[in-house]
Amino acid sequence: MVDGVGRIPGFVNSYTYREGDETLLIDTGFSRKAGPIVRAFRNAGVPLVSVGKVLLTHHHPDHMGGAAYLLEASGAPLACHADDAPFVNGQITPPMPLLMRLFVRTRAAPVAIPLKDGDRLGPLQVLHTPGHTPGEVVFYHPTRKILFSGDAVVERKGRLTLPAPNFAANLDQAVQSVARLRELEVEVLLPGHGAPVTKNVSSLLQDFVQRASARGIGGGR
Numbered sequence: 019m020v021d022g023v024g025r026i027p028g029f030v031n032s033y034t035y036r037e038g039d040e041t042l043l044i045d046t047g048f049s050r051k052a053g054p055i056v057r058a059f060r061n062a063g064v065p066l067v068s069v070g071k072v073l074l075t076h077h078h079p080d081h082m083g084g085a086a087y088l089l090e091a092s093g094a095p096l097a098c099h100a101d102d103a104p105f106v107n108g109q110i111t112p113p114m115p116l117l118m119r120l121f122v123r124t125r126a127a128p129v130a131i132p133l134k135d136g137d138r139l140g141p142l143q144v145l146h147t148p149g150h151t152p153g154e155v156v157f158y159h160p161t162r163k164i165l166f167s168g169d170a171v172v173e174r175k176g177r178l179t180l181p182a183p184n185f186a187a188n189l190d191q192a193v194q195s196v197a198r199l200r201e202l203e204v205e206v207l208l209p210g211h212g213a214p215v216t217k218n219v220s221s222l223l224q225d226f227v228q229r230a231s232a233r234g235i236g237g238g239r
């Protein structure tokens with residue numbers, strides 16, 4: 019797809035990014051045993067211990083479900099934003115509808131690298147894009163113009179949008195975060211859900227923000 023990028027599709031996309039001698043894994047899927055990721059590495063003949071760091075875009079179970087297993091299997095440290103870390107390491111139980119709690123039982127995972135806006139992880143820059151969760155982040159490669167957008171903005175039917183609004187901690191803030199992403203030069207957007215976007219990313223971001231403001235979302239705090 020894109021040099022150095024591996025996509026492991028599923029309900030959630032996980033990605034690998036390799037540059038130089040470091041491989042980063044971005045998001046870990048629903049499965050507590052990280053089935054799709056383990057299989058993808060096995061099929062590629064790449065050992066999990068080659069993962070240098072595991073990065074989470076945010077704390078939701080579909081993104082952090084496999085984290086604990088993968089940390090054990092790879093020995094890699096886990097990075098996520100400091101505001102989402104308490105949900106990942108089990109200090110706080112995330113608010114979740116009761117029915118969902120019956121199905122989703124995540125394993126807490128220790129966060130070794132709490133992130134903040136502006137941090138660097140190898141070639142990737144951390145941008146804090148709160149709204150979907152308090153500590154949602156995107157990972158941006160400024161020279162290659164690649165954006166791993168997590169659930170800050172996702173793809174659906176060729177458009178950019180937010181995940182279902184009832185999963186958003188703060189919808190206005192989520193839209194404001196997307197508005198901020200318009201300032202980046204992005205050639206490849208790799209979302210947590212949906213298909214990678216390799217054309218017209220900035221006009222699609224613009225289009226999203228316009229649609230949201232037409233519906234009165236994203237104006238105030």
Ligand SMILES: [Zn+2]
Nearest residue numbers: 078150169181
């Ligand atoms: Zn999410």
Ligand SMILES: [Zn+2]
Nearest residue numbers: 078080169210
């Ligand atoms: Zn998600």
